[in-house]
Amino acid sequence: MTGFGTAAVHGDDGLVPGGAVAPPIVQSATFSAESDERFTEIATEPRGSAFYTRYGNPNHAQVAAVVAGLEGAETGLVTASGMGAISTLALALLSAGDHVVVQRSTYGGTTSLATGLLPRFGVACTQVDQTDTGAFERALRPETRLVLVETPSNPLLELTDLAAVVASAHAAGALVVVDNTFATPVNQRPLSAGADLVWHSGTKFLGGHSDVSAGVVVGPAGLVERVWQTAIVTGSTLGPVDAWLLLRGIRTLPLRVERHNANALALARALERHPAVARVRYPGLPSHPQHALARRQMTGFGGVLGVELTAGRAGAAALLAGLKLAKRAASLGSVSTLVVHPRSMWAGIVDAAQLAAAGIGDGLVRVSTGIEDTADLVDDFLAALDAAPA
Ligand SMILES: *Cc1c(COP(=O)(O)O)cnc(C)c1O
Numbered sequence: 001m002t003g004f005g006t007a008a009v010h011g012d013d014g015l016v017p018g019g020a021v022a023p024p025i026v027q028s029a030t031f032s033a034e035s036d037e038r039f040t041e042i043a044t045e046p047r048g049s050a051f052y053t054r055y056g057n058p059n060h061a062q063v064a065a066v067v068a069g070l071e072g073a074e075t076g077l078v079t080a081s082g083m084g085a086i087s088t089l090a091l092a093l094l095s096a097g098d099h100v101v102v103q104r105s106t107y108g109g110t111t112s113l114a115t116g117l118l119p120r121f122g123v124a125c126t127q128v129d130q131t132d133t134g135a136f137e138r139a140l141r142p143e144t145r146l147v148l149v150e151t152p153s154n155p156l157l158e159l160t161d162l163a164a165v166v167a168s169a170h171a172a173g174a175l176v177v178v179d180n181t182f183a184t185p186v187n188q189r190p191l192s193a194g195a196d197l198v199w200h201s202g203t204k205f206l207g208g209h210s211d212v213s214a215g216v217v218v219g220p221a222g223l224v225e226r227v228w229q230t231a232i233v234t235g236s237t238l239g240p241v242d243a244w245l246l247l248r249g250i251r252t253l254p255l256r257v258e259r260h261n262a263n264a265l266a267l268a269r270a271l272e273r274h275p276a277v278a279r280v281r282y283p284g285l286p287s288h289p290q291h292a293l294a295r296r297q298m299t300g301f302g303g304v305l306g307v308e309l310t311a312g313r314a315g316a317a318a319l320l321a322g323l324k325l326a327k328r329a330a331s332l333g334s335v336s337t338l339v340v341h342p343r344s345m346w347a348g349i350v351d352a353a354q355l356a357a358a359g360i361g362d363g364l365v366r367v368s369t370g371i372e373d374t375a376d377l378v379d380d381f382l383a384a385l386d387a388a389p390a
Contacts, residue, residue, distance in 0.1 A: 004254040011066035059243035068218045070185040076218035082201025084236030085215030092230035096122030098145040103130040105153040130160040137168040150179040155342045155366040157281040159290040166194035186257040187300035204333030207249040214246045260303030263369035281306035311389040312363040322384030332368030
């Protein structure tokens with residue numbers, strides 16, 4: 001494989017028509033064919049780019065090829081959002097009577113899908129503690145089809161032992177599907193650990209600029225084709241302009257992730273020493289309970305950290321109020337540092353007892369570091385913390 005920088009820039013060479021260096025945006029919902037025979041061909045070509053944009057578009061093909069290259073996958077497809085990716089994948093690979101294993105600490109939408117939507121269609125679900133590798137194995141049943149993994153997880157930054165979970169799932173005949181949104185392929189390549197499919201919220205680090213919603217699924221052609229067969233039914237179609245924007249963002253992914261990693265590590269180290277902070281959750285810190293695992297399966301530790309304030313909710317509120325550079329916003333993986341109090345963000349969506357049970361405390365602030373200069377960012381946080389109650 002070429003390096004990440006080269007793969008990000010050249011992964012779609014050969015898929016861009018003409019001599020354009022930047023791919024043209026093919027803003028067309030449909031495509032003409034010269035004969036009925038040709039039309040029959042293009043209408044049945046899996047993930048073709050010459051029939052109808054819900055089936056495929058040149059801008060989809062280019063960005064899917066680049067992400068597949070970065071993840072070391074055979075092929076991929078794109079959807080209108082990360083949730084479009086995982087819900088389409090689940091509908092494609094599951095049937096009534098099947099069972100899935102999902103982590104207790106995982107993106108809220110994934111929890112809603114697994115514990116709310118899928119059971120209505122006769123798919124059972126078991127939630128497990130991802131830090132307990134044996135819990136995955138104990139949850140497996142003969143009818144388990146998918147094990148849904150997210151590592152590091154949102155927002156607790158807990159890790160899943162990919163190789164161990166893959167080994168037990170495969171022994172039981174289940175597929176392992178990994179949400180690689182937090183790590184990005186630059187820091188972690190789940191397919192190398194044996195996972196079957198990887199998906200992303202392209203809205204986050206891949207797009208990288210908080211200006212596009214998108215999703216990606218990559219893996220072997222056979223599985224991706226099954227997901228595509230369902231994608232043309234669910235219709236979670238990424239617009240050509242958004243596919244172009246996603247690719248535009250990915251061109252600089254390896255450069256950005258280097259800075260995200262450096263900023264998050266520097267901030268984690270600085271915050272961990274501050275008296276207003278009870279705990280910093282970041283896989284790159286030796287104090288992270290799974291730091292050894294992080295070093296084993298990640299090549300960088302990502303741009304997201306969790307900060308738990310000693311003064312609980314009041315401390316979190318003071319930190320958020322005192323920050324000048326960081327913006328209070330949902331989402332992550334942006335060029336700009338984004339901070340959020342997860343307990344408040346989810347308050348209207350998930351009940352307090354469930355949030356507490358999931359380990360999301362009142363003093364927790366999620367920080368997604370941007371690509372600002374490290375010293376400016378650290379100064380911004382330390383100044384805000386100095387003004388916060390200890
Ligand atoms: C945001 C996010 C998603 C959902 O992606 P959307 O593009 O918002 O649909 C899934 N997983 C993780 C880890 C996320 O952060």
